Amino acid sequence: MHDSTILRYIAPNGEPLTALPVWCTQTDWLITAYQQMQFARLLDQKAIALQRTGQLGTYASILGAEAIDVAVGLCMEPFDILAPYYRNHACQMVRGLPASEILRYWGGDEHGSAAPEMHRDFPNCIPIASQTLHACGAAFALRYRQQSQIAVAMLGDGATSKGDFAEALNVAGVWKLPVVFVINSNQWAISVPRHQQSAASRLSDKGLAAAVPGIQVDGNDIIALRIALDTAFTAARNGEGPFLLEALSYRLSDHTTADDASRYCPADELKQAWQHEPVARLRKLLLHLNLWDEQQEQQLMAELQTQLEQQVAAYLAIQPAPVTDMFDHLYATLPDQLRSQRDWAEVNQMTIDQQQGDEPR
Ligand SMILES: Cc1ncc(C[n+]2csc(CCOP(=O)(O)OP(=O)(O)O)c2C)c(N)n1
Ligand SMILES: [Mg+2]
Structure with missing residues (x-):
């Protein structure tokens, strides 16, 4: 995580590593991102508690990937098309999907994958990497119809080993499709560690043979993420073709609630990864920039808690669907x-x- 070719603006202690873009202090974008990331974390804790008490099905935690999802959600335009996998609830919420619908989906009701707030976004994709091809199809359609929107496919580091991903890169490169691939490179594919997943040192290099440019970004750094995404999205929108972004992160949770990562994830590695996590890093930066204080923090957390309780109540009030x-x-x-x-x-x-x-x- 200390390679100088990795795009990074914020040190783990929250201090800027270089001059920050003007929008960091002259807009409220960072605060919006922080609020969304905190909400994602609260929902995550609640979802796991609901699962543990028999009120939710198997759930995939987003702990550690909040910055990636929120940055993608905030950088996309409303009518762009998201092709998510199963760990993108924070991105979906930023794009307007209510938390109650997310819980509904993980509660076993597919209607949660068909909410009107999803506009043209795809439902969660469970078959690994197949969403990258769906995104290429959507990108082709957008260009065929001469629409200015782009498609964004999210995937994991493990998904980059799949043939579907190689095929998606290939077709995106040949047809110069308006599609951006975002890898949440969280170092694990269930219990398979990153070093056993691929001998490539940078998964962002996997686009080279398909002429898809790529970059590695610190996935715990919301500023680096926005800068990389803005560049990639603008290029795709302007007809310059696809882009591959590898966001380096660490899965701070079990794979899902059906997993126990303590059986294979080294405790010291996990402890070390917590030093880099994205939410605390952004809070420290906001404090450093004098954009945030303890009172605002307390007020925000109380407001988000209230919002969350309303969303959970809405979910619990949904009648279970008939077995038919x-x-x-x-x-x-x-x-x-x-x-x-x-x-x-x-x-x-x-x-x-x-x-x-x-x-x-
Ligand atoms: C085609 C296919 N093969 C296998 C699986 C089982 N499976 C579910 S999650 C997962 C690991 C994916 O890891 P990664 O792409 O790194 O995403 P992460 O869960 O770490 O975010 C696998 C192999 C699946 N869902 N689909
Ligand atoms: Mg992974």
Whole structure:
């Protein structure tokens, strides 16, 4: 993390490493980013608590990646197209998706992936790296229709090993598509560490063979992220083609609530990573720049807590979907063998609900 070719503006202790862009002090962009990052962290803690008490399904924490998501969300235009993977709730919230819908999705209800606030964004992609190809398709359509928007695909470091990603880079390069790929390079793919994932020292170099320019950015540094994203998004919007951004971070959580990272993640490495985490770093910078004080901090946290409680209440008030929904929304015309299963499920709905009892919603 101390390579001088990595774009970085803020030291881990919050001090600027170089002259900062004027927008840092002359706009409230940094404070907006800080509020969004803090909200993402609060939601994260709450989601895990809900899961642990049987009120949410398996959940993928965003701890440590707040700056990446918030920067992408704030730098995108509303009608650009986001192709997210399963760890992008903070980005989705910045783009207008209510936290209640995010909880709804992780509660097992796919309607949370189809909220009107998502505009043209794709639902969360679970099959690793396939969203990078979806983004290329969307980018092609945007250009074909002569629309000025861009597509943004988010992915993990592990996802860069997939064939889909190589194919996406290739087609994006050949067709000079208005698409930007953002890697959350969090050093883990479940229990596979980064050094076993790829022998490439920089995943941002993976675009070289496809003529897709790339850059490594400190993913815990919101200023570096904005500068890199602004450059990439502007180029894509101006017809200069795709870009690959590798944001270096560290997954400070388990992979999901179904995982126990203490079984494979070295404790000293995790402890070290906490020294670099993005939320505290931005708070220290804001204090250093005299843009923030303790009273504002307390007021913000109280306001965000209230907002979160409202969102959680809205989620908990959503009626669980009937078990027949999984058949009704899968096919236009249900195949015969599934029709009999659907009929059985409908008759036995009560029994199924009782059996599920305290199961996650
Ligand atoms: C095509 C496919 N293969 C395997 C999986 C199982 N799987 C789920 S998450 C994951 C690791 C992904 O790691 P990374 O891309 O680094 O993202 P991170 O979870 O670290 O953010 C794998 C292999 C999957 N979802 N899809
Ligand atoms: Mg990863």
